Amino acid sequence: PPARKYTGMVEDCCCEYETVDSINEEVLHPILQELVKLPFFRYFKVKLWCDCPFWPDDGMCQLRDCSVCECPENEFPEPFKKPYSGLSPDSMICQEGKPQAAVDKTLDSKAFKGWVETDNPWTADDETDNNEMTYVNLQLNPERYTGYTGDSARRIWDSIYKENCPKYPSEEMCHEKKALYKLISGLHSSISVHIAYDYLLDKSTNSWGHNLPLLYDRVLKYPERVQNLYFTYLFVLRAVTKAADYLEQAEYNTGNPEDDLKTQSLVKQLLYHPKLRSACPKPFDEAKLWQGENGPELRQEIQKQFRNISAIMDCVGCEKCRLWGKLQVLGLGTALKILFSVDGDNHLNQPVCNSFPVSNTLVICLNILLGGQLQLQRNEVIALFNLLNRLSESVKFVHEKGSSIEEVIKEQ
Numbered sequence: 001p002p003a004r005k006y007t008g009m010v011e012d013c014c015c016e017y018e019t020v021d022s023i024n025e026e027v028l029h030p031i032l033q034e035l036v037k038l039p040f041f042r043y044f045k046v047k048l049w050c051d052c053p054f055w056p057d058d059g060m061c062q063l064r065d066c067s068v069c070e071c072p073e074n075e076f077p078e079p080f081k082k083p084y085s086g087l088s089p090d091s092m093i094c095q096e097g098k099p100q101a102a103v104d105k106t107l108d109s110k111a112f113k114g115w116v117e118t119d120n121p122w123t124a125d126d127e128t129d130n131n132e133m134t135y136v137n138l139q140l141n142p143e144r145y146t147g148y149t150g151d152s153a154r155r156i157w158d159s160i161y162k163e164n165c166p167k168y169p170s171e172e173m174c175h176e177k178k179a180l181y182k183l184i185s186g187l188h189s190s191i192s193v194h195i196a197y198d199y200l201l202d203k204s205t206n207s208w209g210h211n212l213p214l215l216y217d218r219v220l221k222y223p224e225r226v227q228n229l230y231f232t233y234l235f236v237l238r239a240v241t242k243a244a245d246y247l248e249q250a251e252y253n254t255g256n257p258e259d260d261l262k263t264q265s266l267v268k269q270l271l272y273h274p275k276l277r278s279a280c281p282k283p284f285d286e287a288k289l290w291q292g293e294n295g296p297e298l299r300q301e302i303q304k305q306f307r308n309i310s311a312i313m314d315c316v317g318c319e320k321c322r323l324w325g326k327l328q329v330l331g332l333g334t335a336l337k338i339l340f341s342v343d344g345d346n347h348l349n350q351p352v353c354n355s356f357p358v359s360n361t362l363v364i365c366l367n368i369l370l371g372g373q374l375q376l377q378r379n380e381v382i383a384l385f386n387l388l389n390r391l392s393e394s395v396k397f398v399h400e401k402g403s404s405i406e407e408v409i410k411e412q
């Protein structure tokens with residue numbers, strides 16, 4: 001095999017590239033691939049309306065369910081016909097009219113048994129708002145090339161990077177902001193990898209396959225994007241293993257005992273796999289973050305930025321991209337919630353708790369402890385595992401194609 005390009009420790013993480021590839025390919029990828037097909041993990045509750053709060057004049061994002069509409073001219077209200085200044089006429093074409101961008105909403109109503117519904121402080125959608133939500137079968141809607149491109153897509157990424165997780169010169173950036181940037185960049189790499197993995201190669205014959213030049217141009221050419229993909233993978237993996245007790249006990253009930261037992265057993269296999277526990281016991285060290293004296297304010301600031309990113313997902317002008325964008329941002333929000341909203345080991349290190357047992361401080365400490373109980377809702381668990389699966393697929397494809405494609409490109 002060609003020489004490895006990425007060796008040593010994944011930047012700002014706790015495991016080596018070689019280890020990540022081997023635990024991914026031997027343990028995590030096979031388990032996750034099976035897990036996400038099971039009923040519990042294949043239905044995702046999502047608000048797919050395109051209620052963009054930021055650019056109300058964007059014609060791409062005006063119809064509630066663009067996927068069932070072919071967007072004929074006469075269906076657009078007058079104001080929608082006005083081109084958005086700065087958008088080219090091409091990007092005004094409703095991407096959602098394209099079959100590959102539409103979400104298939106066929107589902108199996110047996111699969112739903114409620115979990116506790118709480119709101120995630122890291123994301124913008126209120127998950128308890130059931131009237132706004134629809135269920136989507138993720139297996140019918142793979143993340144792949146949709147044809148969503150141009151100014152609208154570019155504007156979303158630009159706004160995420162410029163306003164909500166700017167890339168500062170490394171020496172100026174605190175760990176926490178750097179981590180937020182890396183998480184988003186890693187997710188962006190993963191989305192690009194999925195586009196390259198499953199691309200519409202020939203429209204006339206509807207043939208799909210790998211687009212390796214695209215993989216190279218968008219991801220492999222930039223070592224930082226590959227590094228950030230591995231970082232994000234390890235970050236989410238750490239969240240999953242940190243929440244192991246909770247995830248092991250959670251109720252994976254869809255009304256089909258056989259499938260549900262299988263789900264439970266695969267989750268356990270993943271959480272406690274000996275190879276994972278020995279080769280990469282702590283994929284990311286969250287205790288290093290928020291240590292500075294302005295930790296709490298910083299956490300609030302970053303939480304606000306992340307919520308903004310989550311809100312921007314309502315502006316993604318292609319339904320299927322919006323679906324996967326929202327799922328993965330909720331998955332990241334869930335990882336952030338597990339790692340930073342609850343800190344099982346470090347509760348008593350909080351300054352207020354050090355003065356235990358002064359009586360009113362005791363009450364505050366108890367509140368922190370009780371309020372700190374990890375509580376995830378079903379949709380968060382679904383998003384978390386599906387995100388981990390997407391990242392795992394991306395890491396595998398990058399590892400498989402990474403070195404060989406560079407050889408091919410060098411030879412050309």
Ligand code: FAD
Nearest residue numbers: 144145146147148149153156157185188189195225321325
């Ligand atoms: P883009 O991917 O749009 O990148 C824009 C700019 O961001 C680049 O020029 C570069 O400066 C920077 N950049 C790129 N990658 C990284 C990185 N990893 N880290 C840091 N900076 C980076 N299209 C589909 O076909 N299928 C989908 O499922 C899909 N889902 C999407 C989900 C979301 C949330 C969004 C915003 C877009 C989605 N798209 C999807 C569109 C897709 O991501 C691209 O925007 C589109 O294919 C155009 O690509 P591009 O080459 O212009 O570069």
